Amino acid sequence: MMKRRLAMALLVCAAALPALAADWPAKPITLIVPFPAGGSTDALARLIGQRLSEKLGQPVVVDNRAGAGGNLGTDMVAKAAPDGYTLALSTSGPLANNKYLYKNLRFDPQKDLTPVIAIGEIPMGIAVSPALKVDSLQALLERARVQPGKVSIANPGNGTIGHLTAELLKSQAKVEALGVPYKGDTPAITDTVGGNVDAVSMPITSLVPQIQAGKLKGLAVTSRQRFAGLPQVPTAIEQGIPVEATVWMAIVGPKGLPEAVVTRLNTEINAVIATPEARARLEQYGAAPIGGSPQQLVQLMASDSAKWKKVIETTNITLD
Template sequence: MKRRTALVAAALVAAIAPAFAADWPSKPITMVVPFPAGGSTDAVARLIAQGLGQKLGQTVVVDNRAGAAGNLGTDVVARAQPDGYTIVLSTSGPLANNKFLYKQMPFDPLKDLTPIVAVGEIPMGFAVNPNVKVNSLKEFLDEARAKPGKLSIGNPGNGTIGHLTAELIKVQSKVHALSVPYKGDSPAIVDALSGTVDAVCLPITALVPQIQSGKLKGLAVTSRQRFPGLPNLPTALEQGVNAEATVWLAIAGPKGLPAPVVERLNKDINAILATPEAKAKLAQFGATTMGGSPQQLAHLMATDSEKWKKVIEYAHVTLD
């Protein structure tokens, strides 16, 4: 599997357009955001667009193309000319796992996009109602194993990363617990507070106030390292549960984007992400900056695709 994902990652960054305009960029660049204006992805995109415009000497226009869980806007870029004037700031949904959730997927991110750079990531958090008499994720899973199908885990919606993370935890631990989808983080939290569901698996930022106040009991965070906002909350990995899961943001272009364009965008965006302003903006949404090479993003896209494909098939999750 490692060799296969490495080959996929290499292929993702090897596609180079046959010609490259030496005066690039000579006109404004469009950064498509496949989500509505005003959200966290849009805010991060506008920060990067401003900094990128200053470095390139050209305006970078943010174009919001919301719809189909990010697929619509990302597809606009997958179909664009690979001339360096159309890129996308998308998330792990369209870039990794949506193709296994939708039967009619308009593009394949591993074949139709050129990875440029990872931007940031937000881990999931796992918390329970205080009346659930467990003090760790391991204890919760032991309880679920002893009472198959009796414990319930709320999530922010069918096919969301919160839902898939809960399914990943269940698959890895070989337990059966009831998954309860909601329309967003807030209704799931309300039912966890009331005890209607025993636990919730949501982006950690949605859970910070409830865990800090003691209204919910935090059991785990699904990042590799502990979440800075909750330093006392152990990771799932620390507790012996092999469940690393984050929703991440990344910038990509159409297939065949010229190597000089990829290299310049990667260099400049990495420089922007290293600034205190960018780190603070991502931290505002509970995200940590990532950065790195195009090859690292290609590897992330390939390995996350492999991971979520297995979980989605095992749990029979579908969105159409």
């Protein structure tokens, strides 16, 4: 009898899903941002939320739930009802990297979330002080090759994407270099400009002012294409180093989000990203637009997860 009741309940729930998707949205949608208000992710969420609200005819309310490197807010979405009324605009940390950095992560991004759409990405940058007299990424790596462990590379903190990128670079080039973690971008940049460390690895947007002012020399960006804000800086790939590393933003929902809801969201958000307003906002934060299908985001999450898993496990990086 109990099995029969359970089967009947499951059938009722399954039958309700198409109706739910057809009526969606019938009430306000919450878009969780797992980072503090005022940052680039928050600003993009508010723009997308506003334009999405206009298209869907329901308010999209941005809710900042910061904590644990973005894990807290992303976990809230993973545990929400899959009805299309709770979404997240998260980043590659919670969606790919943090699974291996935090031993006690309470959700699995590839199992507990529904990918909707990738929004944009920011490449990493490798820069040095002009006083170092190094003119290319290859030259920096050659110095590290002939002086194992002597070249120092600053990063914004243990486990950050800047840190992971430097470790990936060392692995690909087969060199030894000293990683120097700082508490944020500013002190890492200050010590590189001052010559206390040889190089720095972090999101390129943080390095733009110093490179433009001539206080740092940009050696490489780690994207497939050159960064529009610094077109004179070549990619690592151009220089024969197959390193691609970006921090990206994406919208996801809970596992089991109805396909019709995912398709509608993907279509509408692609349209928002394509507007001059959204592209200008992305450019303001140094991000290149991505967009595309949910399946493309699935592939991005999987490929980045595999790439950083290898780096993190090889170097024994942990954050808890």
